[in-house]
Amino acid sequence: MSLMFEPYALRELTVRNRVWMAAMCQYSAASTGTEVGAPNDWHFAHLAARATGGAGMIVTEATAVSAEGRISPYDLGLWNDRQVEAFAPITAFIAGQGAIPGVQLAHAGRKASTDRPWVGGAPVLPDAGGWLPVGPSAVPFDNRHLVPHELSVEEIAAIVEEFRQAATRALAAGFQVAEVHGAHGYLIHQFLSPISNRRTDRYGGSFANRIRLALEVTEAVRSVWPEELPILFRVSATDWLVEAGRTDEHGWTIKDSVALSIELKQRGVDLIDVSSGGNVAAVSIPVEAGYQVPFARRIKADAGVAVGAVGLITEPVQAEKLIADGDADVVLLGRELLRDPYWPLHAARELGVEVTVPPQYRRAL
Secondary structure: OOHHHOOEEEOOEEEOOOEEEOOOOOOOOEOOOOOEOOOOHHHHHHHHHHHHOOOOEEEEEEEEOOHHHOOOOOOOEOOOHHHHHHHHHHHHHHHHOOOEEEEEEEOOHHHOOEOOHHHOOOEOOHHHOOOOOEEOOOOOOOOOOOOOEEOOHHHHHHHHHHHHHHHHHHHHOOOOEEEEEEOOOOHHHHHHOOOOOOOOOOOOOOHHHHOHHHHHHHHHHHHHOOOOOOEEEEEEOOOOOOOOOOOOOOOOOHHHHHHHHHHHHHOOOOEEEEEOOOOOOOOOOOOOOOOOHHHHHHHHHHHOOEEEEEOOOOOHHHHHHHHHOOOOOEEEEOHHHHHOOOHHHHHHHHOOOOOOOOHHHHHHO
């Protein structure tokens, strides 16, 4: 018996197993014209391969709620109807393969308007097809990034509304799960952490003020998302400053993440997708196998909410053990699924589990 390949229920939705594909940016959408932000053949092939490969849930890359919310000009979005139309055949195919289509709704904030990582990821200036990033405060991510425009309270309210509208479009596009991206140094994380949030109004200063945007976005998404369907929230459990011994700076911590997770659960979040880092440019992170699992374990135990573990989970026995030990309820694979789209099927075979494969592939069993 394998816990990893048991069905997993969230609200009225049942996912066929506990091996899910984490959101991974592809930087492959059109950057101009009528197809800007819309998925294309690359996205279909990329997402469809992981659905046929046996993953229980397929979560899209960070999908921007507005044009200025993109990490790069080549990111996906859900701010217009053309993007909805382009997503529809992809979600239908994913569901047809027995997987659950999920969308990660995101806003890059001060880390927006950068180039593709394989060409250096430098800022794309407004006169070269980019735009001025926004953030909680006029504090750049590092000395390469542009100084962001500090959002007004009215502009913050408009972004919350953009998340609500994007969730409505996601539902129309056929997605069954919505994930709010609150991690990796993007806009919501920027508000959470005092490293990037220097505000003195109701969105800055105290913990209650710094989590306000995260809660407002979650409430906005939940308000239009069907009661029977789940919402996930991706969090960076820590900025890694405390763990690195940098006690002179107070960043976001695992204690903060536990407290936030309790609030999110009360507002209808069904699972916390636990990652870390991304908001401090120069910090040492001890990357090793399963290095983020302790954070997932802590949030699950102290916040009493379901969690997903991600980060250098590469071996079937390793993934099975962390679920069996109660460290996490599901595992989300990123780079490992880039290396092997059929990892879930190969893992099932290694663990002695019979799983359903597409009939076109049965002769390979």
